[in-house]
Amino acid sequence: MALKPLAGITVFENDSFVAGPSSCLGLAQLGAEVIKIDPIKGGPDIDRWPITPEGRSIYWGTLNRSKRSVAIDLRSEAGQELAQALITSPGEDAGIFVENNVGRPFLSDEVLRGKRADLIHVKVQGSADGGPGVDYTVNAEAGIPLITGSAEVDGPANHALPAWDLLCGQAAATAVLTGLLHRRSTGEGLYEEIALKDIALAAVANLGWYTETLQPAGERAKHGNHIFGSFGSDFATSDGRYVMITAITKRQWGNLVKVTGLTEVVAALETALGTDFALETNRYTYRETLEALLKPWFAARTAAQITADLEGSGVLWAPYASLGEVAQETLAAAQDDPAGAGVLRTLESEALGTMLVGASPVRVNGEYLAEDSPTVFGSATEAVLTERLGLGSAEIGRLHDEGIIAS
Known part of the structure; x- marks a missing residue:
């Protein structure tokens, strides 16, 4: 039987997009019962891309799996009362609510706490002043x-990964567990707010990147795929693939020089430049020179040849893979052994077909917790x-007859 460390805990959620749903998915994967309360026709992300050819949202179906879906007319007074009653329903390990609502006063903490004083209420916001925000605006x-x-391209470059949303989701899960510990020790509930913008600003600040701008060198410039402050870059192979090579430590750098057969050349270059590439800062300073030195070695070899040369060499590297390649490798591994694909799993859904999903990355006693199930809206x-x-x-x-709940 699969481990369920959070078995017995019931979490209610009323949210959309990434942060809240990913938080509650993580709690569900650890064994909590998650009951998702949505408007009767779905929230703003019910049809969000990516979608299947039939128009069903892969996005919603993936982030909201392993939950129990409840669809209620939240615009009606009767529907609002049902939602309030569910969220504040009795139970020692219930009374837990995760939301990211704007403009739903009937789900305010004041209203809900009036119905259950020990409520654990986690609210995800755009900014701490209550203003809106999404990953893309917060990142900007x-x-x-x-x-x-690229250093050759002016202007901003957005990335595809909603990093702040995902970090915010993990913070929300932590807030739920913090609330539970607090309530079990004091009997009191908690109202916890998490702003997406605060997540981003705090994370960047804690990396030292804002402090860096106060130094004499000022703001950091773009440097493409180079690793800031060390050596690392992408290299093209002879068969049109790419690999990422990193040499953050002295040992990694020495192994890279050795495997590429450039020991004497690098020593001569150090002498000519009066520098020592064993020092990380020097490798970064001369990153473009070192990149140019290494490029021919990679360009003369196929990806398979590079794999053979680098495996077991002590060089820290990885091939670039497309999303489709990762998916196909996962499917192939799962055919032989469902657990053989590691954290990734296949999940069959009547609405979405074969899904590739992630188990909880928290391994408990060495085991991935992967007991997932598809969620059907309102079912x-x-x-x-x-x-x-x-x-x-x-x-x-x-x-049903009054249209308060989904039929």
Whole structure:
């Protein structure tokens, strides 16, 4: 039987996009029962790309799997009362709510805490003043796009990964567990707010990047795929592939020089330049010279030849792979052994077909927690209302007839 460290805990969520849903997905993978309350026709991300040819959202289906979906008319007074009753329903390990709402006063902490004083309420915001924000706008404000991308291209370069959303989701999961520990020791609930912009600013500040700008050198310039302050870059192979090579430590640099057969050439270059490439800062200073020196070695070899030469050499490297290549490798590994693909798993969904999903990256006693299931929008509405609120079939039927809950 799969381990479920959070078994017995019930979390309610009313949110959309990445931060909140990813937080609650992580809690579900650790064994919590997550009940997602959505508007009767779905939230703003119900049809968000990527989508299947039939128009079903892969995005929503992946982030919201392993949850129980409840669809309620949240614009009606009766629907709002149902949502409030569910979120504040009794249970020692219930009364936990994750949301990112703007403009839903009936789900405010003041209202909900009036119904359950020990509520653990985690609110995800755009900014700490309550203003809106998404990963793309927050990233722009944090300063990252202006140091991202090719040094030859002016202007910002956005990245595709919603990094701040994902970090915010992990912070929200931590906030839930913090609330649980606090309530178990004091009997009191907590209201915790997490702003996406604060996540970004704090993370960048804690890396020292803002402090760096106060130094005499000032703001950092773009440097493409080079590793800042060390040596590392991408190299093209003879068959049109790319590999990422890093030499952060002295040992890694020495192994790279050895395997490429450039020991004597590098020694002569050090003498000519009066420098020592064993020092990380010097490798960064002369990064373009060293890159030019190494390029011919990689350009003369196929990706397979480079793999053979670098495996076991002590060089820290990786081939660049497309999303499709990762997917195909995962499928191939899963055919022989479902656990053989590591953190990635296949999951069959009637709506989305074969899904490739990630197990919880938290391994418990060496085991990935991968007991996932597809979620069908609104499918748990009747069962949850019966279990949590004790509604009978007549009341459920009335709510259906009045359009308060999904049919």
